[in-house]
Amino acid sequence: MIRRSLLAIACAVGLVAPAAAQTASPLPADLQVLFWPAERREQDLRRMPELIPHARIEPSPTPRRLPDGEALDFDSSAFMESQRVAGLLVIQDGRVRMERYGLGLTPQDHWDSFSMTKSLTSTLVGAAIADGAIRSPYDLVTDYIPELAGGAYDGVQIAHVLTMTSGARWNEDYVDPNSDVARFYLTPPPADMDATVAYLRALPRAYPPGERWHYNTGETNLIGVLVARATGRPLAEYLKEKVWDPAGMEGPAFWMLDAQGKEAGGCCVSANLRDWGRVGLMALERGAVPGGQIATARWFESATSQMVDFPENDRGYGAQWWTRGDGAQFEASGIFGQMIHVDPARNLVVVFLSAWPSATSRERSDERQAFLRELKAAL
Template sequence: MRRLRRSTLGWKVLLAVLTATPAAAGIAQVPPPAAFVVPADMQVLFWPAERRERDLRRMAELIPHARIAPSPAPRPLPAGEPLDLDPSAFMEAERVAGLLVIHRGQVRLERYGLGLTAADVWDSFSITKSLTSTLVGAALAEGAIRSTDDRVTDYLPELAGGAYDGVSVDDVLTMRSGARWDEDYTSATSDVARFYLTPPPAETDATVAYLRALPRAHPPGQHWNYNTGETNLIGVLVARATGRPLSAYLKEKIWDPAGMESPAFWMLDAQGREAGGCCVSATLRDWGRVGLMALERGAVPGGAIATPAWFETATAQRIDFPDSDRGYGSQWWTRGEGARFEAAGIFGQLIHVDPAKDLVVVVLAAWPTATGRARSEARLAMIDRIRAAVD
């Protein structure tokens, strides 16, 4: 399998006040506002640290989300032998709201901070990308998507005539479309800054309308560029192929069979559609169940979510980063040349999966900055401590 080297790295997210779609079974959505307005105080990247610590647990109260009901058959998470490890200093220094360690199917450590409780949800930011990837696997398993070798225009023909001509579903999943995209959140003129602020033409999906206007910067499949808009595009493609809103499909294909015990909330865009690239809010324990789903290659108690081969492909290292043990797969990050893999979001969110150790580690946090090398290294050091402690 051909690998590519990283060209740029952007871990960013977009948030806006958004409208809603009609409710589906098990899904509740807020009424749409009278007008679509993005209040200045909802620019999460620029909130003071204390507000993130307070409000990342209540995003569904602040902006429209779809509510995903709990599974009718919650998966038990039995307690195991407590780890001989005190994470208190790490949690305080790194502003950690939740730390969960599941080893061999048992909870070995579960701690909360910043006032979070086991009943509270926390925003995941780009952890959601890995859920959207899994929904592609589910759509493949049921035949709604025929192959990731298909062209995205096979499912979204209105993209024809632009940078997405000749781009495969796999190219988009691995962020190698070649379309020019600027993920710079420090610039008001970047694509990610303007993405949700550009009104779409009538009867046109907002994501498709914006992305079909992008120019091509590289041939498809040859250049990696982190692009939240393209994960939103994957979400549009899954919804179109399955005929289901993403929140309904998430409930059917992941939330119910994986045995989630609490509701989740998925941020909606200006047209009332779920943002495939961001912002599912869920409890710490349910994020642990997401990690178990990936660890078990989708063979969860409630039935197979996708094929084991899909998970092997999605979590394999497809992109190599020079001078790093990190890589990228299909909306999953990898470590150790793919021996371990992660779902990750800004401000410190992480699900770390170590198949060799039968281990899932979840970190929910409110870092003072969206990203940071020192904080990433501190978190990795804690994960290494945990990996040593479970031996």
């Protein structure tokens, strides 16, 4: 059920070189990652910027140190093999207690995050509100993207889109080549309209805004369009200034571009394992990173709180962050086994970079949660 239909935020006021206007055709079949064989994903999720146009985000000039902590006496080898894990990182109290690599990944390699990117895009909304570029999460989406008027997004607030409660009809079936999530990147946009806006403005409404939760990657792309318009800057450039530099990222990142050369807000930032750990630390520390305050502490508290309940399990949803245990922990999550798990009570961040054979798997998700329980018992 919807715990809070609107984002409960009383927000306090709190160099990238994008790939040059690269215009690409819709992805050829060879690059449709959802339908790659498992062996190719294991090899190529570290090579996405070589295969598809991306914007490059340079490292921070002041990288954040991640000192070693007490090493965990914990055997992760069977789990990593079963889950096809490329990178596993455990940070507690700001110190690295475990760092393991598989599938040939190295500490310098990048790995595609898929929907973990959604949590970064949410953070950029918080930054834009703190900057005054976005007035409020309760503003109507059509105030910033007027081309959406007259369709399913009439009366929809930014908060609805952040919490995936807009009510627009959308199919996120990763194994259906005719689903919206599969067709979204393959449909040529009109020459005079943003590709995301062009696709979403044609969606019908399924429910009134705020009534039901429904996962929708296209809407996080829409959030990206909104942030870029409100700030007047490409998302990668804004991420560089607001997150990558102050959080002290040691490596570059790469953000996938759509057919019009714009960053896809809902997907596909590639970065190295330790920098994904720093993303987790940013959220754990409520944005109070060594380089300054990112967004506001109130933003992070709200965005990572449980606003939507799933009665069938212990998961919930915030503002582009998943929650667990009624909000006691929260996660950034992506298909094929990507996850940043944050446990504030234990001052803990755990990162998984993986190449699952399928986009989603209840069995593998349960196995990963069992591993987390065992890991926490060993801390």
